[in-house]
Amino acid sequence: MLLIDCPFCGPRAEIEFRCGGExxxxxxxxxxxxxxxxWADYLYNRENPKGEHRERWFxxxxxxxxxxxxxxxxxxxxxxxxxxxxxxxxAGESAVSEAAPGAxxxxxx
Amino acid sequence: xxxxYSALSLLREGLNGQRGWEPAWRDPAPKTRYDAIxxxxxxxxxxxxxxxxxxxxxxxxxxxxxxxxxGGNTGRNTTIIRSNYFFPESAAFYEFSVQLYEKLSDExxxxxxxxxxxxWTLAHDxxxxxxxxxxxxxxxxxxxxxxxxxxxxxxxxxxxxxxDPRFPILGGVNQPRGGSARHDAVAWGYxxxxxxxxxxxxxxxxxxxxxxxxxQVRGVETSHGTMRxxxxxxxVAGHSSVLAAKAGLRLxxxxxxxxxxxxxxxxxCLDTVILSPATGTYLSQSxxxxxxxxxxxxxxxxxxxxxxxxxxxxxxxxxLELFPQFSRMRFLRQWAGIxxxxxxxxxxxxxxxxxxxxxxxxxxxxxxxxxxxxxxxLAHVMATGRSHPLADAFGIERFTTGALIDEASASGIxx
Numbered sequence: 001m002l003l004i005d006c007p008f009c010g011p012r013a014e015i016e017f018r019c020g021g022e023x024x025x026x027x028x029x030x031x032x033x034x035x036x037x038x039w040a041d042y043l044y045n046r047e048n049p050k051g052e053h054r055e056r057w058f059x060x061x062x063x064x065x066x067x068x069x070x071x072x073x074x075x076x077x078x079x080x081x082x083x084x085x086x087x088x089x090x091a092g093e094s095a096v097s098e099a100a101p102g103a104x105x106x107x108x109x
Numbered sequence: 110x111x112x113x114y115s116a117l118s119l120l121r122e123g124l125n126g127q128r129g130w131e132p133a134w135r136d137p138a139p140k141t142r143y144d145a146i147x148x149x150x151x152x153x154x155x156x157x158x159x160x161x162x163x164x165x166x167x168x169x170x171x172x173x174x175x176x177x178x179x180g181g182n183t184g185r186n187t188t189i190i191r192s193n194y195f196f197p198e199s200a201a202f203y204e205f206s207v208q209l210y211e212k213l214s215d216e217x218x219x220x221x222x223x224x225x226x227x228x229w230t231l232a233h234d235x236x237x238x239x240x241x242x243x244x245x246x247x248x249x250x251x252x253x254x255x256x257x258x259x260x261x262x263x264x265x266x267x268x269x270x271x272x273d274p275r276f277p278i279l280g281g282v283n284q285p286r287g288g289s290a291r292h293d294a295v296a297w298g299y300x301x302x303x304x305x306x307x308x309x310x311x312x313x314x315x316x317x318x319x320x321x322x323x324x325q326v327r328g329v330e331t332s333h334g335t336m337r338x339x340x341x342x343x344x345v346a347g348h349s350s351v352l353a354a355k356a357g358l359r360l361x362x363x364x365x366x367x368x369x370x371x372x373x374x375x376x377x378c379l380d381t382v383i384l385s386p387a388t389g390t391y392l393s394q395s396x397x398x399x400x401x402x403x404x405x406x407x408x409x410x411x412x413x414x415x416x417x418x419x420x421x422x423x424x425x426x427x428x429l430e431l432f433p434q435f436s437r438m439r440f441l442r443q444w445a446g447i448x449x450x451x452x453x454x455x456x457x458x459x460x461x462x463x464x465x466x467x468x469x470x471x472x473x474x475x476x477x478x479x480x481x482x483x484x485x486x487l488a489h490v491m492a493t494g495r496s497h498p499l500a501d502a503f504g505i506e507r508f509t510t511g512a513l514i515d516e517a518s519a520s521g522i523x524x
Contacts, residue, residue: 074411
């Protein structure tokens with residue numbers, strides 16, 4: 001069972017959230033210059049790493065806002081959450097979240 | 110070296126104090142060159158190695174497994190075998206697999222305990238009922254056994270169902286030739302038969318990198334040294350993306366944890382397999398008497414072979430909706446396997462962008478039933494360089510051409 005720190009609401013139980021998959025995927029373009037292979041890569045291929053994964057989460061049964069998270073796929077530990085549209089803070093960098101300062105890394109309980 | 114198992118051998122060893130049994134497969138030192146290398150000692154990898162030797166005469170074959178054979182999803186699934194798919198491509202492939210399973214105990218001289226006890230999919234509302242009729246008709250058109258039953262008929266066939274459920278049981282589809290088998294026996298039977306034909310089964314050996322020269326695979330670097338081969342097949346399920354990345358490939362695969370559970374063993378009370386998509390139930394009873402439950406996917410990427418509590422609770426609630434009398438039973442064990450989900454819930458079998466490197470993955474939650482056919486088709490493409498007709502539509506190029514086979518929505522099967 002995960003305890004996930006929503007950057008807007010603070011720590012909440014896993015069942016309130018939905019994971020929206022890999023983050024930072026850029027749609028290729030302009031569309032007239034995109035090959036079938038590039039389009040397939042954009043639509044279907046995924047990083048799927050064993051280790052840290054940058055992914056989107058949705059607080060479905062809470063504030064209903066989206067945010068990004070860097071989470072380890074082996075330990076399930078959230079290293080950091082950050083806002084949509086922001087770059088992922090590197091390890092050691094402090095996470096910025098104005099809505100809930102200090103709400104940084106969720107844990108596994 | 111492998112002695113044939115028979116009633117006579119059982120009797121002889123019984124009189125002999127069981128001292129004459131030999132290991133079921135050899136434990137050879139790895140060679141430096143093979144005609145083919147198969148990575149992954151689960152059911153699909155073992156079946157591939159066996160059919161390479163049996164069907165194609167390739168006996169200088171290595172099967173490399175990072176842990177122990179059958180220790181991944183092959184030993185973690187709910188062991189259901191069925192072919193109730195929708196599209197002709199899937200139906201033909203999975204039906205071939207069921208037919209191979211029907212002969213497998215004889216073929217391998219190893220009792221895989223395939224019990225064709227039927228496989229029921231229940232419908233709890235009008236839409237479920239329409240899906241059930243459609244599914245049964247599609248199966249019959251594809252030449253697969255299927256029976257549509259209305260509510261009273263479902264109750265007549267499955268004793269003990271909740272007579273007054275919150276979600277009424279309005280009907281269901283039964284595939285009488287579906288059932289369950291002993292998962293370990295499938296792995297061990299293939300391993301024993303492959304080893305007897307000359308395949309080297311190398312356990313506790315991790316593939317660390319691929320040797321690739323000019324876009325053609327030349328072998329693998331492993332924790333046991335370099336092994337050379339111009340033909341390498343990989344069947345590593347949840348770790349497909351990780352291994353393929355070592356060859357510079359990106360896959361349309363997401364790895365999720367899928368949980369399963371068994372209850373404490375009880376006397377026989379359920380003589381078939383039940384799937385109820387609406388209540389989230391996937392239930393059968395093992396020969397040991399344990400109720401075997403499958404849950405849904407924990408829908409975030411995971412390489413941890415354990416699941417989380419919300420799905421455990423949901424799976425238990427689904428079972429109690431159908432069988433309230435099980436409410437006092439206790440879970441005995443809980444575990445998870447890491448499954449390789451692709452967007453259309455159809456497997457990937459065939460060549461990759463690297464010459465000589467072949468892939469078998471994308472089984473999602475349903476790989477066990479496909480072990481014989483998956484191994485058969487991967488062995489075929491590895492040995493001949495041409496896709497097996499049954500796996501023609503399962504190439505990875507379908508993600509570029511757009512010719513997906515969307516069984517996730519077509520057969521309503523949750524994977």
